[in-house]
Amino acid sequence: MCGPEIITDEVRKKIAAHAARFREVTRSPFGADDEIGMLNLLSPEAARRAVARADAGAAIDLSVDLFMGMPSWTKAGDPPFQQWMTHTPGGTVLDDLTGAGRVQNELVAYSGDAMSMYTHTGTHIDTLNHFGYRGEIWNGFSAEQHLSSRHWLKCGADKVPPIIGRGVLFDVAALHAVEMLPDNYGIGAADLQGCLQRQGVTFNPGDIALVRTGRMSQWPDPTRYIDNSPGLNLEGARWLAEAGASVIGGDNSALEQMPADDEENWQVVHTYLLGEAGVPMMELVDCQQLSADGLFEFAFVGACLKIRGATGAPMRPLAMPFTA
Incomplete structure (x- = not known):
């Protein structure tokens, strides 16, 4: 049977999404000092298993180039590359x-x-201090006590460990037999479950989830790539978080459906994943070759720049096919 693996009570207690309260930051199941959330679900054993099966000679680069004029968040007032x-x-x-x-x-x-550049330019990771609620971020750290005049003192990119483990592609565009999902399409639980069924794979706690909308087919057109993007809706984000994703990446500009289907919260998936579920996010992850090769599970290796206190940092993730 394909789908999320059955989660034991012991593992369930480590998945913050199961204890999350609506629009409140969650205290970490890994202690009061925790700054990396569900990245704690990554383990040396899982990393060794993934790398042992990997064909490093067939590594796929999942990052985009950085260049002047590239799509970026200039509309939000952030500097271009x-x-x-x-x-x-x-x-x-x-x-x-x-x-x-x-x-x-x-x-x-x-x-x-x-x-x-803005730290959220190109292929990058969003850290747990990027979004929260009412001046607080993951694990109850607050702007009042933990934000200096230059950067956050908690949950910065410098705290993010190398991300090595089993990656799983959720090829939602292929599920619907389209090159790209329609503008503003919200990816929900049924889409994600349908991908696992179609692809014949399972999703296990601690795995790295990559969600393909097909939006990378519009790269690098600034308007077509960013505006009205399909992406995860709150239901889809909650399903992946409760399944135990250690980190979630997408091939679109913000991972989530834009604009959000929520009149009260313009970043409903960001605030949920980062503030409530403790799941870091990766954006602008190029999943086109994974889809073309039908590569639905693989060894994932990625590391971000260790920018102290940063809310995000560039990274260059790789996918390596499993040999067996």
């Missing part, structure tokens, strides 16, 4: 900033560059 040269071979000869002299500078062709 910017990149500029700080050193060029010709400029180094003229500037001689190193003091090495013209002869050496003409020999040594020196190039260097810099960039600036």
